[in-house]
Amino acid sequence: MVRKGDAFDPNCPSRVVLDRIAEKWTGLVVLALNDETLRFTQLRDRIGGVAPKVLTQTLRSLERDGLVRRRVYAEVPPRVEYSLTRLGRSLREPLGAVQHWAEQHVGAVMAARERADQAS
Amino acid sequence: MVRKGDAFDPNCPSRVVLDRIAEKWTGLVVLALNDETLRFTQLRDRIGGVAPKVLTQTLRSLERDGLVRRRVYAEVPPRVEYSLTRLGRSLREPLGAVQHWAEQHVGAVMAARERADQAS
DNA sequence: CTCGACAGTAACCAAAGGTTACCGAGTACT
């Protein structure tokens, strides 16, 4: 018996969605866009350490899945603006909770890690 | 100026923690362990599609970071049990929210994806 | 007539993840 949305089943679409969220930069991009509209370079500067190629890939995926809107202005130099769709905005809250957890528990995690590395 | 826990800064430890959570199988393992104690094979069967090698890696990382406890019983055939630590349990709620989001919004995401693929 | 701005792309390289086969110790069966 298969539940309607079982993220543990690799064939279930909700697992596909979860995999997408787990892609390396997806979360950061959604969090960075929060409720602003940002241009490509602004986004790249905001998110430390992301390569342009990968940022492009991530944004294209997010656009395809209806989480991000991409608006191109026919100007020179080119201007492209990214913003969250309504669907994308609905993801901010759960993702924000994870971010918050990370910022709250960094200390405990790093301490555990050092303890583990000592013991080796 | 660097905020104390800025997940956007690649040098900030909280970013390291966020990257760990974003690793492909971390979330699923934490959710699978929920509040049970599971053996290696049980975990592998519960989480569809995970290779034993990668499950081992993931579990070792989670153990190192103090999220998972690993107990080995000197029996034959061997028995190894995994469970969440207190810290690990504190991650269930934020992660559960993401899982819930995924299960709720699968439809919208898949619809957007089909629309995008049609338009090509 | 050359320079710079932006939003990428191209070519190449490194790292993470996946696949299949196999191991060792002891117990149960024949």
Add this chain to the structure above:
DNA sequence: AGTACTCGGTAACCTTTGGTTACTGTCGAG
């Protein structure tokens, strides 16, 4: 005595994802 089976992995190998560096096109400013 020999064989089969259990579990929690590991070993060797391959593929996919992510990362780096350099480069492009277009147009306005100097």
